[in-house]
Amino acid sequence: MKSEFAVEFQDVVKLFPTPEGGQVNAVDHISIEINQGEFFSLLGPSGCGKTTSLRLMAGFEWPTSGDVLIDGEKMGRKPPYQRPVNTVFQNYALFQHMTVFQNVAFGLEMDKVPNDEITRRVNEALEMVKLPGMGRRKPKQLSGGQQQRIALARALVKRPEVLLLDEPLGALDLKLRKEMQLELKALQEQVGITFIYVTHDQEEALTMSNRIAVMSRGKALQIGSSIEIYERPNCKFVADFIGETNFLSGTVKAIEKERVVVALSTPEQEIKGIGIGELRIGQSVAVSIRPEKVHLADDDGSEVVSQGFPENQLKGRIIVTAYIGSDTRIVVELGPGVRMKVWEQNAISTLDPEAYYSVGDIVRIFIPYDNTLVLPEDTV
Amino acid sequence: MSEKKPSLWLRIYSIIIYGFIYTPIFILIIFSFNTQKLNTHWEGFTLHWYQVLFHDAQILLATRNTLMIAVISTLVATIIGTMAALAMYRYRFPLYNASETVMYIPIVIPEVVMGISLLVFFVMINFTLGLSTITLSHIAFSIPFVALVVRARLHGYDKAIDEAAMDLGANELTTFWRVTLPTIMPGVLAGAMLALTLSLDDYVITYFTAGPGSTTLPLRVYSMVKTAVTPEINALSTLWVLIIFILLVFGQIAQRRKT
Amino acid sequence: MIPGQVIEEPKRKFSIMRLFRENSRAQGLLLISPTNIYLFILIVLPLILVTILSFLSRGTYGQVEFKFNLSNYVRLFDPLYAKVLVFSLLVGFGTTVICILVGYPLAYFIARAPARQRSLLLFLILLPFWTNFIIRIFAWMIILRSGGLLDSLLQWLHITQAPLNLLYSPTAVMIGMVYEFLPFMVLPLYTSLEKIENSLLEAAADLGAPPWKAFLRVTLPLSIPGMIAGTILTFIPAMGMFVVPDILGGAKTILIGNVIRNQFLTARDWPFGAAASMVLMLMTMVLTLYYTRKAGFGEELLV
Numbered sequence: 001m002k003s004e005f006a007v008e009f010q011d012v013v014k015l016f017p018t019p020e021g022g023q024v025n026a027v028d029h030i031s032i033e034i035n036q037g038e039f040f041s042l043l044g045p046s047g048c049g050k051t052t053s054l055r056l057m058a059g060f061e062w063p064t065s066g067d068v069l070i071d072g073e074k075m076g077r078k079p080p081y082q083r084p085v086n087t088v089f090q091n092y093a094l095f096q097h098m099t100v101f102q103n104v105a106f107g108l109e110m111d112k113v114p115n116d117e118i119t120r121r122v123n124e125a126l127e128m129v130k131l132p133g134m135g136r137r138k139p140k141q142l143s144g145g146q147q148q149r150i151a152l153a154r155a156l157v158k159r160p161e162v163l164l165l166d167e168p169l170g171a172l173d174l175k176l177r178k179e180m181q182l183e184l185k186a187l188q189e190q191v192g193i194t195f196i197y198v199t200h201d202q203e204e205a206l207t208m209s210n211r212i213a214v215m216s217r218g219k220a221l222q223i224g225s226s227i228e229i230y231e232r233p234n235c236k237f238v239a240d241f242i243g244e245t246n247f248l249s250g251t252v253k254a255i256e257k258e259r260v261v262v263a264l265s266t267p268e269q270e271i272k273g274i275g276i277g278e279l280r281i282g283q284s285v286a287v288s289i290r291p292e293k294v295h296l297a298d299d300d301g302s303e304v305v306s307q308g309f310p311e312n313q314l315k316g317r318i319i320v321t322a323y324i325g326s327d328t329r330i331v332v333e334l335g336p337g338v339r340m341k342v343w344e345q346n347a348i349s350t351l352d353p354e355a356y357y358s359v360g361d362i363v364r365i366f367i368p369y370d371n372t373l374v375l376p377e378d379t380v
Numbered sequence: 381m382s383e384k385k386p387s388l389w390l391r392i393y394s395i396i397i398y399g400f401i402y403t404p405i406f407i408l409i410i411f412s413f414n415t416q417k418l419n420t421h422w423e424g425f426t427l428h429w430y431q432v433l434f435h436d437a438q439i440l441l442a443t444r445n446t447l448m449i450a451v452i453s454t455l456v457a458t459i460i461g462t463m464a465a466l467a468m469y470r471y472r473f474p475l476y477n478a479s480e481t482v483m484y485i486p487i488v489i490p491e492v493v494m495g496i497s498l499l500v501f502f503v504m505i506n507f508t509l510g511l512s513t514i515t516l517s518h519i520a521f522s523i524p525f526v527a528l529v530v531r532a533r534l535h536g537y538d539k540a541i542d543e544a545a546m547d548l549g550a551n552e553l554t555t556f557w558r559v560t561l562p563t564i565m566p567g568v569l570a571g572a573m574l575a576l577t578l579s580l581d582d583y584v585i586t587y588f589t590a591g592p593g594s595t596t597l598p599l600r601v602y603s604m605v606k607t608a609v610t611p612e613i614n615a616l617s618t619l620w621v622l623i624i625f626i627l628l629v630f631g632q633i634a635q636r637r638k639t
Numbered sequence: 640m641i642p643g644q645v646i647e648e649p650k651r652k653f654s655i656m657r658l659f660r661e662n663s664r665a666q667g668l669l670l671i672s673p674t675n676i677y678l679f680i681l682i683v684l685p686l687i688l689v690t691i692l693s694f695l696s697r698g699t700y701g702q703v704e705f706k707f708n709l710s711n712y713v714r715l716f717d718p719l720y721a722k723v724l725v726f727s728l729l730v731g732f733g734t735t736v737i738c739i740l741v742g743y744p745l746a747y748f749i750a751r752a753p754a755r756q757r758s759l760l761l762f763l764i765l766l767p768f769w770t771n772f773i774i775r776i777f778a779w780m781i782i783l784r785s786g787g788l789l790d791s792l793l794q795w796l797h798i799t800q801a802p803l804n805l806l807y808s809p810t811a812v813m814i815g816m817v818y819e820f821l822p823f824m825v826l827p828l829y830t831s832l833e834k835i836e837n838s839l840l841e842a843a844a845d846l847g848a849p850p851w852k853a854f855l856r857v858t859l860p861l862s863i864p865g866m867i868a869g870t871i872l873t874f875i876p877a878m879g880m881f882v883v884p885d886i887l888g889g890a891k892t893i894l895i896g897n898v899i900r901n902q903f904l905t906a907r908d909w910p911f912g913a914a915a916s917m918v919l920m921l922m923t924m925v926l927t928l929y930y931t932r933k934a935g936f937g938e939e940l941l942v
Contacts, residue, residue, distance in 0.1 A: 060543055080546040087547045093540035097562040106558075110549030158548065394748040397741065398763065401821070404778030405767055407788060411781065421791065464674040471667025479671050482678050485686075488871070488927050490879025492896045493916045496903050497685035500913070504688060520681040523674055581771055583882060588903070598771055605777045605886060617774040624769045632762070 003072025006162050006194035007034040007057055012066035014052055014218075026052040027063070028218030034162075034196060034211075039188050041197045041205040044215035045241070050198045053215075054164050057196065059083045071161055081110070085162040086155035090170055092147045094139040100126075100150055101135030107158040125157040128187070145176050152187075162194045169204070181207055202242050206230065214238045234276055236375045239288040246340045248287040249377065252279050260374045262287055266335040271312045273372030284377040291341040293371035296330070299362040312367040316340065318359055330357055332365060340365065405621060412614030429615040439616065442600040445511060449596065450579040453518035458572040460519075461526025462564075465571075468527065469534040486521045487528070494521065495588035502589065509591035517589045518579045525578060526571035533567025573631075693913035711914030720898065724918065727895040730809075731878035734816040735870050738824040741817065742869070743862075746828035750835075761829065768822045776815050776886050783811050783887070807889030815883040820876070824869035831865030832858070875923045895919050 014027035027049045034040045042050035055061045056068050059080035068075045070085060080087075086107070095103050104125055108118045126132050129149035139147055148168060155163055165184075169177045185208045188195045199205055205212050206226045213223045214237075222234045233239035236247070250264040250271070260275035262285055273287060299315060316332040319339070323346075330342045342365060348355065357363065412430070416423035433439060467473070468480065486494060498517050502509055541563065545555040561568075583598040590599060604613050694707045714720065749760045767775065782788045783805040793799045805811050835858060843853040881896030888894075895915060902912030 058543075058547060060546075079551070080543065081549045081551050085547075087544070089540045089544055091538065091540060093538060093544040095541055095545075095559055095563075097565075106545070106550075107548035110554070154544075154548070390744060390748050393744050397745050401764065401767055401818075404775055404782060404818070405770070407781060408774065408778045460673045460677065463670045467667045467670035467674075471663055471670070473664045473667035473671070475668075475671075475675070479675055482683060483674065485682055486678070488875060488923070490875060490896070490919055490923055492879045492881060492899050493686075493689075493920050494682070496899060496912060496916055497689045498681065499903065500688050500692060500909065501681070501685035516681065520678065523677065527674065577769060581769075583771075583773060598773055601771060601773050601777075602882075605773060605780070613774070613777060617770070617777070620774065621770045625766065628762070628766065628769065 003069070004036070005033045005069070006036045006038065006071060007196065008032065008067075008069040008072075009053070009056075010067040010069065012053075012056065012063045012068060014049075014056060014061060015064045025218045027056065029066070030218070030220050032213060032220060032223060034194060037192055037194055038210045039185065039195045039197065039208055041199060041209040041212045042215060043199055043202055043205040043212050043241075045200055047217070048215040049218040050200075050215050051166060054087075054166055054196065054198050057162070058085055058087045058164055084160055085164055086158055086160040087164045087166065088151050088155050088168045090167045092139075092151040094147055094151060094154075096139055098138075099135060100131075100137050100139065100142070103139065103150060104135075104154045104157055107154060111158070121157050122153075125153040128156065128191075129153045144172055145180065148172065148180065152184075156191065156193075160193065162196060165195060165197045167198055167200070169199075177204075184208065206242070214241060216241075232276070233288070233373070233375070236286050236288070236378050239286075239373065239375060244291055244341065246289045246291065248289070248334075248338070248340075250285055250287060252281050252283045252285055252374070255279060255281065259369060260285075262374055266338040267314065267316075269314075271314075271367075271372060272369050273312070273374045274370060275374045277376055279374065279376065285374050286377050288373040288375055289340070289367055289371065291329075291343040292327075292345075294342055294365050294367045296342055296344055296357065297364045297366065299364050310368070312369065312372055314340070314365040314367070316363065316365065318357055318361045318363060321357055321359060323356070328356060332363060408614050409618045409621065412611055412618040414611055414614075417610055429611040430619075432610075432612045433615045433619070436612065438595065439597075439600060442595045442597045445594060446580060446597040449511065449515050449518060450576055453515050453522055453579045454572055454575040457519045457522035457526050457575045458568060461523045461571060461575070462530050462568050464523065464527040465530035465534060466560075469531055469537070470539075483524045483527055486524045491584040495585045498585065499588040509589060509594075511591075511594045513589045513591070514586050514594060514596065517585050518582060521582075521585060522575035522578055525574050529571040529574055530564065530567045533570065534564060537564070689913045689916055692910050693917045695910045697908045697910055711911045712918075714911060715914060715918055720915070723893055723895055723898055724922075726893075727878050727919075728922065730812065730816065730880075730894060731874050733813060734820055734877040735824075735874045737813070737817050738820050738873055739828075739866060739869070742821055742824040742828055746825045746832055746865075749825075749829050750832035757833075761826070764822050764825055772819060773882065773886075775818065776883055779811070779815050779818065780806065780886060783814070806887065807891060809888070809892050811887040812884050812892050815887045816877055816880065819883060820873045823872040823876075827868035827872065828862060828865040831862045831868075835861050871927060875927060878923055879919055 009030050009032045012027055012030050013025070015023045016026050018024050030049075030053065042053055044050050052061060056063055057070070059075065059078055059082070062077050070083060075083060095106065098106070101122055104122045105118050108121060113121070122135070123132070126134060129152055131146060131149055131153070134142070134146070134150070139150065142150065148171075151168070168184075169180050172180060181204055184195075197205070197208065206229075209226060211223060211225050212229050213220045214229060215221065216237050222229060222238045224232075229238065230242055233242060239245050240247070248264050248271070249266075250262040252260060252275075253263045253270065254261040255275065258274075259272045260279055262271050262273065263269075264271055264287070271287060279285065314332075314334055316334040318330055319333045320329075320331040322329040325346070327343045327345045330344060332340045332342055334340055344357070411422075413425050413427065414422055415426045415428070464479075464483065468476075468483075495517075498513070498520075499509075502513050507513060541559055542555050545559040546552070550558060581598065583602060586596055586599060587602075590596070601613065601616065604610075693711055694709065696704045696706055696708060696710060715724070745764075749757055749764075752760055780787075784790075787806070789805065790799070805814075839857055839861075840853055843857050844850075848856065878894070879896045880894060881900050884892050884894045884897055895918075899912050899915045899919070902908045902915065906912075
């Protein structure tokens, strides 16, 4: 281990030619530092550049400009077989004409490891992924989940410095996926290698990662821990992509020491919150309020006041309720065309219908200032 | 398609057609044992014609030539054709469209035209006609067929396994040898089989590119049919059918074994 | 090593290997060049030579005279040769049509057979194909000749009295041609019929179509790619055939292929033969291009 960082991107750009003759920016000036021993996820919708970034690390693509460094060493145009990283592919990419044992042994053969050591390490790897004794079988004979684990074993047996995983759980059914998420996480902690994980499933990323890079259109919008990304998204896209949230549009009215005052368009009232980024007076903003971070109360008929209260208040009429057991999902109409999702935890167990909100009720929504994030509106 | 029982008429029709296809062959075989020379009606059972066949020096020479040409042309065409299929399937390069068009020409062109054009060519460059010209010509028409078959089988090839091999430390050559080739081998073998068949069977192109001394089995059979029609031809045909049949059956068994 | 220190990659020397490894276009070119070179020399060049040859003339002593003229092409319009050209077109056309008519029900039958039987049935159609085709034509010679088997059979059944003299006639040629090309038509037809999903026919029935209507409006149109592929595999070779007419047709039945062959091997008028070849190629290419532009090559059937 030579460098502090397992993988580094230094202002990496990757352009691809389009069929029409132009170019598309798959990776648009990305700089990332990934720590040794970290479980790091690249998260974003399809086409955001996360898979391309992974392939740049693996060596299947070379940057148009910028540098990719692995353990402090610039990779330049080194081909994949000269890099100390290994990949677990989305569709497993197992060699169908070889047995499971031969698959897992392949990488060690390439390293010219002596035969008895190969046998030992392959069996170790199979044990590690909980598939001992499967050596003689052919990949075709295994289930999806088992093939996944063989692909994992095949990569890990080489003890790479960094393991790259390209949406490895995408083809598995839900229950199996959740099981494997926990297994992978435990495996990573056990082995101690840096894992770089590509996914479009934000719940998956939040569950498994130490840090996440949220990507869109070739750019890394925000890099941080799960908590940082969820609680303090730095832009509208990240707030929207991670978890669920409501957006209310408005303009900045005043900037105080710790708070920003926003004049909402609908409903016409003022609201205060935490400002994200550099905001100016008069700027268009989107106010992000997560549905679980508010509470409801019946409307007592008094005026909605924004000054002097420790929380924001909004008023509206319930148009949808959905009881899902642990909480009730409610949609409140604040004004013509403006709705807000609210999740009320069903903290008290009761059958009394009066205890639950129903459609048509007029309610107050209380939002602490810290739960109100003022984000710049998208300029696109 | 649905598997409802086909109507009776369809079944009868099909049996008739199968009969149409096989009757000539059965007649050939039966009459190869006929004592009568003229193939008109049955006289008696004999193996005489087979004896004649085995002592026919010209036939033996022709057989040797045919096999030699077939093996060489299949080998060369399969290698070159597979390379071409890989190129067409995976890469974009200048001259792609032109290459594709040129590859299709031997498939769509009438055999006569190809035959005479090769004749003209060899004569013009003063290349003596003989077994070598035949072989070169066979390679020429086999390459596109091999490329076509292999390319069809490449459809749906998972590029990721090549990347996986390189990721695990194999360079380009090793990846091709240990991963790509074994995976496409069924397609390559199918292409090779086709090339072999085309070569063994070829009459027209061989006819035009053969020299005075060189003869192949199809050429010999043709001249026998046109000149000296004896049941020796029947005997040859029967043996040919038998050998092909055995080979095909073996092929099927080998395929079944694999799965 | 100090943590954080970036190690510069050593200067890499240029090498041919790296050029090919890093440049995928170079790799592609490398793989295709044996084919390109080989086919250029043995296919493209010869065809160019033939084209040029078609515009030249035969001298008195059989050598080629380098005077560009169209006399060969004009000669092809002579009723003698024009008749042959037309006849070749008819034979090619007729063979294709008969193969479609005869082969379609067979392909349909196999496509609807239980899956396990299908490969066996196909195998049975292909099996004769793997024997030499001259042998098979020879078999028809035996059957069709005067006093041969067909005659014997028909006379024995009292259907005819005298020999039919079928051999050495256009009829015999057609029988031979159909026999020869039937597998080429049945296979592509089978492939495209087999691909028709059951659910389509069920949907047609569900929407009120009786079986014959479903066939006409669903099955038949969907089998057209197969028909096209089969046509290409049948029509073009059929037009250029000379073996079948030579063996079964005698002197009376001549196709353009026979003319070409004669010019090159007996009459020794190579320029004229070249011109005839050009015309044959034109006829087949034009039709091929027309078809493939309309509905592709049918390559999807190969998969």
